Amino acid sequence: MSNVDVVITGLGATTPLGGDVSSTWDALLAGQNGIRVNTEEWVERFDLPARLHAPLAVEPTEVLPRVQARRLDRSEQIAVIAAREAWADAGFEPPTDEHESVDPERLGVSIGTGIGGPRTLLDQDDLLEQYGLRKVSPLTVPMLMPNGPAAHVGIELRARAGVHTTVSACASGAEAIANAWQMIQNGRADVVVAGGTEACIHPITVAGFCQSRTLSTRNDEPDRASRPFDTGRDGFVLGEGAGVLILERADHAAARGAKVYGHLSGYGITSDAYHITGNHPDGIGQIRAMRDAVRMGGLSPEDIGHVNAHATSTVVGDVGEAAAIRNALGEHVVVTAPKSAFGHLVGGAGAVESIATILAIYYGVIPATRNLENLDPKVGLDVVSGEARKIELAAAINNSFGFGGHNVALLFTAA
Amino acid sequence: MSDKPSDAEILEGLAEIVEEVAGVATDDVTAEKSFVDDLDIDSLSMVEIAVQAEDRFGVKIPDDELANLKTVGDAVGYITKNV
Numbered sequence: 001m002s003n004v005d006v007v008i009t010g011l012g013a014t015t016p017l018g019g020d021v022s023s024t025w026d027a028l029l030a031g032q033n034g035i036r037v038n039t040e041e042w043v044e045r046f047d048l049p050a051r052l053h054a055p056l057a058v059e060p061t062e063v064l065p066r067v068q069a070r071r072l073d074r075s076e077q078i079a080v081i082a083a084r085e086a087w088a089d090a091g092f093e094p095p096t097d098e099h100e101s102v103d104p105e106r107l108g109v110s111i112g113t114g115i116g117g118p119r120t121l122l123d124q125d126d127l128l129e130q131y132g133l134r135k136v137s138p139l140t141v142p143m144l145m146p147n148g149p150a151a152h153v154g155i156e157l158r159a160r161a162g163v164h165t166t167v168s169a170c171a172s173g174a175e176a177i178a179n180a181w182q183m184i185q186n187g188r189a190d191v192v193v194a195g196g197t198e199a200c201i202h203p204i205t206v207a208g209f210c211q212s213r214t215l216s217t218r219n220d221e222p223d224r225a226s227r228p229f230d231t232g233r234d235g236f237v238l239g240e241g242a243g244v245l246i247l248e249r250a251d252h253a254a255a256r257g258a259k260v261y262g263h264l265s266g267y268g269i270t271s272d273a274y275h276i277t278g279n280h281p282d283g284i285g286q287i288r289a290m291r292d293a294v295r296m297g298g299l300s301p302e303d304i305g306h307v308n309a310h311a312t313s314t315v316v317g318d319v320g321e322a323a324a325i326r327n328a329l330g331e332h333v334v335v336t337a338p339k340s341a342f343g344h345l346v347g348g349a350g351a352v353e354s355i356a357t358i359l360a361i362y363y364g365v366i367p368a369t370r371n372l373e374n375l376d377p378k379v380g381l382d383v384v385s386g387e388a389r390k391i392e393l394a395a396a397i398n399n400s401f402g403f404g405g406h407n408v409a410l411l412f413t414a415a
Numbered sequence: 416m417s418d419k420p421s422d423a424e425i426l427e428g429l430a431e432i433v434e435e436v437a438g439v440a441t442d443d444v445t446a447e448k449s450f451v452d453d454l455d456i457d458s459l460s461m462v463e464i465a466v467q468a469e470d471r472f473g474v475k476i477p478d479d480e481l482a483n484l485k486t487v488g489d490a491v492g493y494i495t496k497n498v
Contacts, residue, residue, distance in 0.1 A: 067438030
């Protein structure tokens with residue numbers, strides 16, 4: 001059975017490097033750093049051992065109209081911002097009763113998030129405890145629910161083919177894109193607005209990550225803290241951001257003369273069934289995800305020129321992924337790890353990093369992994385460091401793995 | 416306690432609340448306007464508006480009363496009567 005050809009016709013993002021795709025991509029290519037010292041008073045108050053974060057470069061409340069912003073959780077605000085950019089980038093116009101760029105019944109949404117709206121949940125709980133019922137916002141539930149971002153994007157763009165949310169921790173955004181592809185394969189939609197979002201920097205999430213000993217404590221050196229594949233890596237840096245892609249049936253895109261960035265040609269989704277936070281030591285789930293993606297795209301491992309790695313800068317995770325990449329694809333692939341620049345966007349990671357993967361193919365250049373000074377000898381792969389590398393790419397894989405043992409590999413190919 | 420506010424003062428205060436919650440320009444919040452049909456305010460925003468009005472004017476607006484406040488004028492009248 002051959003697959004329906006699915007192309008990417010629009011991109012949108014807001015990240016610690018920039019408020020849109022072009023500023024994020026330019027900063028990534030230039031090797032800029034999005035990681036900052038977290039100056040919130042609670043870092044000091046709770047004596048948190050990890051004092052870095054990767055906040056959004058552009059405050060969403062400065063982009064959205066005030067009244068819309070106050071009705072949305074931060075994770076919803078940035079999903080809406082990224083979706084608007086992607087929608088316009090695809091050449092579509094905001095829907096009106098007079099004109100709809102896409103038939104609403106053929107338009108879907110698939111946007112993942114790792115946690116949803118914990119900031120709303122906890123802020124509203126504070127209000128309830130402090131002032132009682134009257135001060136709790138009637139928007140509390142729609143703001144904290146994880147399907148909120150997808151639902152708001154669906155309302156704004158008038159998507160009636162189905163609005164979906166994936167929740168698979170740090171693989172949520174990538175899984176949402178895979179599911180969007182599947183919606184088109186199944187004939188449920190011609191266009192799907194797909195991606196991921198996260199804005200969960202809050203004392204309790206940071207404290208929780210601190211207690212699981214997963215965050216970098218290189219507190220005095222925000223510029224050098226996130227260093228995937230480097231021997232000096234000591235954990236990830238929690239970031240916030242959203243990425244959205246417009247996935248479209250190739251014939252639908254061709255009929256309207258749309259610009260095409262590339263194809264989403266397949267995916268692999270597997271689960272480890274091993275440990276709630278640690279990946280399987282043999283990487284069996286990761287290997288199978290990458291192989292499945294290649295096979296679904298009708299390619300061979302040697303066709304894959306590039307891997308945009310999940311690599312979060314943890315001691316165990318990075319070398320585990322490297323071994324899985326070598327096993328699944330071979331040692332020829334050129335690898336990069338953008339979390340070195342913008343931290344770990346959790347549910348937004350797979351989407352923003354998919355955008356980086358597509359643009360690497362589209363422009364023929366792979367951004368460097370920041371802070372890669374001493375490649376861990378256990379990595380055994382060609383990881384781009386120092387400067388971005390010009391390279392012609394026909395196919396690339398984006399990896400995303402999540403707490404819970406979720407493994408997602410997305411296969412992108414050149415236009 | 417200050418003197419009982421006039422209808423005009425209540426309307427002005429209500430308009431500020433509606434502007435804050437729903438983004439409707441204060442000039443558009445006039446007595447004959449329907450919250451739902453004219454000002455496009457949904458039931459969730461109405462709850463917020465009611466809570467803020469209660470705090471501002473020192474009245475109680477129970478849910479069954481809130482449901483009867485169709486227009487801005489209805490709300491002004493209710494607040495005047497119960498303040």
